[in-house]
Amino acid sequence: MEQSRIVYFGTADFAVPPLQSLLACPENFDVVAVVSQPDRPAGRHRERLPSPVSAMVQRSKLPLLQPESVDLPFLEALRGLRADLFVVAAYGRILPRQVLEMPKLGSVNLHGSLLPKYRGASPIQSAILDGETETGVTLILMDEKMDHGPILATAIETIREDDDYLSLAGRLSEAAAGLLTDSLTRLADGTLHTQEQDHSLATFTKMIRKEDGLIDWTTADAWEVERRMRAYRPWPGIHFDWTTRNGHTVRTRLLATEVVHANGQTPGAVIETENGLPAVVVADDEAVLLVEVQPEGRRPMSGADFLRGYPPSETI
Missing domain, CATH: 3.10.25.10 (Formyl transferase, C-terminal domain)
Known part of the structure; x- marks a missing residue:
């Protein structure tokens, strides 16, 4: 396949293994930049710290963008990257249509549930709270609505009796990494087909406080x-x-x-x-x-x- 130019949007720990999987396949994927949320105050001393994705990127030579908002300079920077595809995983912000439609192949999102169940901010925690025995990761083609777009691929993961958020999120992020590289290869060569979500079965999660x-x-x-x-x-x-x-x-x-x-x-x-x-x-x-x-x-x-x-x- 021809090498795909990718801009990767990610912030939380969940987004690190999928990014690593793309970087491990330079013959197929050229990650031209990474977008992550700005450094935030954290800890007892409120020191500004990078996100897990930003910390990883700072140890590499990848260009890193950390916009406070989707403003004109950021949009111009994105256009200048001439990406074929945007990949989004645990970025933490909703992206507008003008961003999603910028790449020629569109924008895809990795979500930590089997969509349409558990759309929203806390799918992994919600599956544990509800006593589910099974969950997974879904790769979707993004549209303007939250976790709403057509499904490209899924990976199923069993929830163990002793799983907490950390253990389950760790396995799901590794599953997401494998799902991503395989699916993007097929998306680029035209052999990956979409399936519409059954929106009548959608459930929603909230921001945890x-x-x-x-x-x-x-x-x-x-x-x-x-x-x-x-x-x-x-x-x-x-x-x-x-x-x-x-x-x-x-x-x-x-x-x-x-x-x-x-x-x-x-x-x-x-x-x-x-x-x-x-x-x-x-x-x-x-x-x-x-x-x-x-x-x-x-x-x-x-x-x-x-x-x-x-x-x-x-x-x-």
Whole structure:
């Protein structure tokens, strides 16, 4: 096949392996530039840090564009690259039609679900939250609507019982890398055909916020808490307010848990199990075992140490 000139749009960790896969095939793909979001303040000291994609590109000789907005200078820079194709993966911004239609082969997007399910910002977390046993990656030809365009290819991935966001996203990004190089080769030579999405089956995900990790023990479901812990690892994590016997409230992060039987206790009650670990009763006569926790401002500790150091009121 003739070498394709590609501009790659990506920001998050998920976008790194697909970019690496393109760079590993220089005989087929010429990545002429990479577009990533600008460096953002992060960490305790609010130091401006590059995105995972930007950090990778900065170690290479690839041209890197980090526009604050899709303005005229950025559009002119894109046109000047004379790309055959734009590839988008976890870029974090919606691109307008004038960008999507710029390359002669169009623009494609790698999305971390089996579309049309889980369109939007958090497909991987949402699949874990919903207790799905299967998900995947979809490569689509982009249009103006979010995750809406015709499907070019898919790769299916099993969700394991112990998968958290990090482990599942890692496997999906590797699957995306393999799917991308094979599919783009076929797209360039005209042997890859599109399939319209069934939009009546579309489901949508939301942007995850810090407050989504807060547990209300009086309404929570035990298995939902367990899935939230895995889906929201590492961010935002899940946390709860623990009221001690002397009336102090301690914001606490839940790091490891199991689901146990509650023996008819009231939701929100704290019970001590036979192995000395605390458990918080939730709905359906189940309880969430606090295997490992981290009180705010303290080191991680076992649930047993937490129970001794922060003896609870009857309910939290």
